[in-house]
Each structure stands twice: as structure tokens, then as C-alpha cells.
Amino acid sequence: DAGVTQSPTHLIKTRGQHVTLRCSPISGHKSVSWYQQVLGQGPQFIFQYYEKEERGRGNFPDRFSARQFPNYSSELNVNALLLGDSALYLCASSLADRVNSPYNEQFFGPGTRLTVL
């Protein structure tokens, strides 16, 4: 079975540009979460979506937005890119969204490495 897939693998942008990152969850998984991993740091939570609705948001500026589609795939959008947005962006999917559910284990994709010049 395919795991979580993300595209593109690598991306280079310049300051001020806009970027869209894509994620396809494991088949049957309805929840998608996004994390930012700056070099040398642990991942930081950005968004969680379940059944196309936002269920959680981390401490990120409004330049970051996301959405989930009817097929449960998701896009992360970042506007007005800054040098500090350079990072590995990880997508994770899970069956359920409730924190106490036994089906909420998150499975991570390989990430999209974004470089902002």
C-alpha cells in the first residue's frame, strides 16, 4: 500500500513569492496535518484538517493557509515567502482526528524541502 505522498520533493523560490505544497494521505485516512521542520529543529505543527474542516492551527502567521479536498488530499499555501520559511514541510495522515481515538496515529510523508532565496 502507498504511504503518504508529497509533491514536489524539492522547491526553490525567492522572497515574496507564493508556494503551494501538496499531500496525498494513505488511502482511507481522513485527517491530514502539516508540520514545518527547520534545519536542526523538531517539526512544528501548522494545521490539521479532518473531513475538509480545519481542526487545529499552530502558531503560524496568516501567510500560511491550507485546505483539504473531497478526496482528502491537502494543499499548504504560503504567501509572501520569507527567508525563514526555508524548511522541510511534512504532511501526516491519520484515520481519525480525535486525540483519544485509537486510530489517530500519524503517518508521515517524506516531506517537501523548500528553499527561499
Next chain:
Amino acid sequence: GNSVTQMEGPVTLSEEAFLTINCTYTATGYPSLFWYVQYPGEGLQLLLKATKADDKGSNKGFEATYRKETTSFHLEKGSVQVSDSAVYFCALKDQTGANNLFFGTGTRLTVIP
């Protein structure tokens, strides 16, 4: 708030050496605790977890025990292999919040033959 403090790396060990990576946490309520591993060029993989105090998570020879009294979840392995070389992340999930993880900064382990 929620936070995870992890032993600074990098850690370099010889094959068959004993491994300990320290992890302590701060959380509201009673979190679940996790260790994730990230191999070069790959995403995060769940290594083990524990959901309540005194639980021991174990997988592939790695173990960690949820110690509420010391707010710790140290990772141990009795005999490391070259294939264990990776970055290890301690993480928690707050049972009262959203279904998201709070990660430590990661510890890079290199095992030399």
C-alpha cells in the same frame, strides 16, 4: 504549555554499545509520549509510544518508560547497530488538545562499526 526537551546531539557510538537519549517534557494534563525516528532522506517513523504513566513502549530493541514523577521518557537500546544511525525525536500529544504532536529538537545518532 507543552514542550519537550531532548538531549543535545550528536551522539556517536560504536556498534554494540548501550544507547540512552534523554527526554523530559512539560504538559498540561496527561500526555501520550512518543519516539520517532528519521532516517536520511525519509519522513518520520513512529518507533514506540506510551499512553500512561509507567507504561513501557518497545520496538526493534528500543525501550522507553513513561515516568510521570520525573516527567521523562528516556530512549534506551542495549546494543546499537550501524543501521540505527538516524535522528531520533521525542514527542508528546496533549490528550486535552488537538490531535497534533509537540516535538523535541532531535538527537542525531551515528553508530560506527
